[in-house]
Amino acid sequence: xxxxxxxxxxxxxxxxxxxxxxxxxxxxxxxxxxxxxxxxxxxxxxxxxxxxxxxxxxxxxxxxxxxxxxxxxxxxxxxxxxxxxxxxxxxxxxxxxxxxxxxxxxxxxxxxxxxxxxxxxxxxxxxxxxxxxxxxxxxxxxxxxxxxxxxxxxxxxxxxxxxxxxxxxxxxxxxxxxxxxxxxxxxxxxxxxxxxxxxxxxxxxxxxxxxxxxxxxxxxxxxxxxxxxxxxxxxxxxxxxxxxxxxxxxxxxxxxxxxxxxxxxxxxxxxxxxxxxxxxxxxxxxxxxxxxxxxxxxxxxxxxxxxxxxxxxxxx
Numbered sequence: 011x012x013x014x015x016x017x018x019x020x021x022x023x024x025x026x027x028x029x030x031x032x033x034x035x036x037x038x039x040x041x042x043x044x045x046x047x048x049x050x051x052x053x054x055x056x057x058x059x060x061x062x063x064x065x066x067x068x069x070x071x072x073x074x075x076x077x078x079x080x081x082x083x084x085x086x087x088x089x090x091x092x093x094x095x096x097x098x099x100x101x102x103x104x105x106x107x108x109x110x111x112x113x114x115x116x117x118x119x120x121x122x123x124x125x126x127x128x129x130x131x132x133x134x135x136x137x138x139x140x141x142x143x144x145x146x147x148x149x150x151x152x153x154x155x156x157x158x159x160x161x162x163x164x165x166x167x168x169x170x171x172x173x174x175x176x177x178x179x180x181x182x183x184x185x186x187x188x189x190x191x192x193x194x195x196x197x198x199x200x201x202x203x204x205x206x207x208x209x210x211x212x213x214x215x216x217x218x219x220x221x222x223x224x225x226x227x228x229x230x231x232x233x234x235x236x237x238x239x240x241x242x243x244x245x246x247x248x249x250x251x252x253x254x255x256x257x258x259x260x261x262x263x264x265x266x267x268x269x270x271x272x273x274x275x276x277x278x279x280x281x282x283x284x285x286x287x288x289x290x291x292x293x294x295x296x297x298x299x300x301x302x303x304x305x306x307x308x309x310x311x312x313x314x315x316x317x318x319x320x321x322x323x324x325x326x
Contacts, residue, residue, distance in 0.1 A: 014133045014158070014258065015041045015126075017119055019077070020251070021050030021138035022060040024092075024099050024232045028318070029137060029251035031225060034068040035317035035324070039259045042070060043122055043132065046115035048077040050138040050182055051089045052097035057138075058110055060097050066106035068225070069325045074108065077115030077142040081183035089178060092240045099235025101228060115142045116149065123156040131158035133258070136190075137251035139179050140164070144186030147193045159196035161254040165271070165284030166202035167301060173282065176274075177202050181282030184273045191271040197299040199271060200257060201284065204264065204302045205250035208310045212237060212245050218318065225322035252314055257302060260313060265304035270297050 018033070020026040033040050045065060047058045058076040065072055080086040094100040111118050119142070123132060134157060136143055143160070146153065164179035164187065172178045180187045191197065210218075215237055218230025236247045257264055270293045272285040290298045 011039055011259065013039055013041060015043055015130065016133045016135050017044050017046065017122065018042065019046045019048060019115070019134060019136045019138060019142050020061065021048055021052065021057045022064055023051040023057065023097055023138075023251065024236050025249045025251040026051070026137050027060065027064045027098060027232065028229050028249050028314075029255055030064055030070070031068055031229060031321050032252050032255050032314060032317045034070050035321040036259055040255075042072050044073045044075060044118065046075045046077050046119060046142055048115065048138045048142045049079050049086050049088070050179065051093045053086075053088065054079045056097045062106040062108050062110065063103050066108060067103050067228070067325070068321060073111050073118075075111040075113060075115040075118035078145065081139060081141050082144060082185045084183065087182055092236060094235055094239075099232040101231045101235070103228065116146050119146055120150045120153055123153045126156050131156055133158045134160045135254050136160060136162040136164070137179075137254065139182040140186040140190045141183045144183070144189035148189055154193065154195055157195055159198060160190065161198040161200070161257060163200045163205060163251050163254050165199050165286070167284075167286045167303065169202060170283070171202060173279070175280045176282030177284065180273060180284055184275045184282045188273045188275055191273060191299070194296040197271065198254070198257060198302065199284070199299065200253040200302045204305050205253045206248050207305055207307050208250065208253050209246040209248040209307075210311060210314070214311065214315065215247065218315070223319055223322035225325065226318050229318050249314060253302070253305075256310060256313060260309070263306040263309040264302050266300050267303050268298055269301045271299050
């Protein structure tokens, strides 16, 4: 397995936090350079606080930089009904002593990329609205040379979760998503078509929440909130944001297709819809990207739960 230098752009968030637990459990796969935050699941103040506290709980010695407080053009919409008032399913964890970096996320990412040794590149893992990354690529297009690829949770081949046709992360800031999709960088889109399937069952969640392992219990309690608020009729909770990480560690459990990506930036009923064109041969090579379309669900559950328990043993 190739060990990657990664920068994580996120909005913790229940599933963002569980995804960070997965990353923390796999230091052999990820060299985490920074965590940057953007308003999405909750306000920038709350998601940044959560990023500081969660990374400290997971013993991730990593800088956290706060990013954009709202989308490039549109008014911010959060998902507090699914993530709770504090963004962590109203669960409480110790408050970290660390403070965010003084530089705003866009400038901090630019600094990290610029300071990389010759020949080294970074993978951006994005599990939030793409506001920070869209602005980064628009203001500093020269940093593209330092980005290996962008692996993101967002979009969908068909359907949505915030509207009938739009997924939340893309819907919140479709203009930023279009900048990213049209950047010419290699992009792997982990959309709802696969992430909805990557779910924990109610029995798995109950077992986690009753564990003596503190990380398992924390993850279980957060996911239990989501189960009771928005997922009670499904009987399971999708851990959307863990998918980009697991795609990098276990690509063999996923099915992918080559596509070209765009976004509906209108104000109509399809606003924020991801346009996924499977006619990749009609585009320039720089416009060809990857959509993850299917997964071995049992393996996803096995690898995620295993990582959560392993991290809990490490950080006792």
